[in-house]
Amino acid sequence: SSFQQHYREKRPKSAAFFEQAQMLIAGGVNGNLRYYQPFPITFAQARDAWLYDLDGHAYVDYLLSYGALLLGHGHPVVQKAIQQVWEQQGTSSFGATHPLELEMAQELAGLYPSFEEVRFTNSGLEATLFALRLAMAYTGKTHIAKFEGHYHGAHDHVLVSVNPTFDRFGDQTSPASVPESLGTPDYYLQHTVVLPFNDWDACEKIMTEKKDQLAAVIVEPMQSGYIPADRQFMKNLRQLTDNLGIILIFDEVKTGFRVSLGGAQDYYGVTPDLSALGKVVGGGFPIGVVGGKRRLLEMCSPLRSRNRQEVVFHSGTFNGNPISLAAGLATIRYLQEPGRFASLVQRTHQLRDGIHELARQYRVPVKTMGVGTIFNVLTTEAEVRNYRDLGANRHELRLALDYLLMDHGVYSKPLNRFSLSDAHGPAEIQATLDAFEKSFAALGQ
């Protein structure tokens, strides 16, 4: 398209770099979702709320490493925390127990009252995998249920119906289990039940039928971080899983610290059995956390039995490394200073209101959706409550908007959500609204 033509001409260095990267890095990217046409931008540098690419263009960053950087790039409190680790502990990893682990556990227990015990991992993927393993061990059951369109990381049990095509996803009230990747054994498809989000009657029917097989239901309380579960749906889900002996797992990798400091569980007032955290909790460094009921976490305690076969295995070279914990603690503590988080939410609303106002003015059918410090830009007027509703989006319009926004110095990655950071101040919000105005004006022509 002409947007792509213009994009290409403006970025000769990114284009050349991608050509080279493709020769050695599969597809030129370290993660399939990082690719978009005609080639992804290569970044050289970042500071505060800004990204700088190889060709010297600056962008206000709304990707923020997929939402992980709640304080923006290179925040002084994070820098200082990492420096202190180097100076005082003298290492980036003990591979052993050290005091910051308990500090983080205590900090988390304060914000997430459902965390009676925790274990640290290195990614969100590992956190959801381990949470599911605990649930299967505890219940002795072999199947799990997840919701259509929900992402829980790149492991086999949950790489099912994340982004299924309409010709394969089956009936709305009993969605098919559609593989997301080549190379996943059929076992996982057969042991992963798919539920329709925000459709309570259908969920109740499926879960009741499968109760003897279902160890756990895992859910993104807000799908992709921005499509909220109905409050009643969430309450029903808690009650039914309790009644049927199914472990309820909240995947708060995106919603943790972003929807509210206490995550979606605070927002809904619903207590899951287990939760997975990631992204923000590492302050920009790799991390994952599983927290929840003692009776479940205890399954992995080596004190439980001398017989290894009676203990759930959990391990990881860099688990609980001091760099991730120090950066995460600095981030979480900074955000708890009076007014900080509220001000960030307020700026997010200011930006969203501004986008709505401009959309009206330029008659572009765009709305935003989200809670707290994340939102998405939708190109439909229809109500969106789950994966299938997203079919109403006009993707070509959203893509055109994304390429225009990049042209005017705003980056969220095509078709991606927008996350804000503490570094997004009035100047960045104004720059973003100016970019939206120019983009809407171009789309209106």
Ligand code: PLP
């Ligand atoms: N769960 C959710 C809700 C996520 O958004 C993600 C990552 O985007 C993950 C799990 C996986 O986390 P990671 O990419 O750290 O493995």
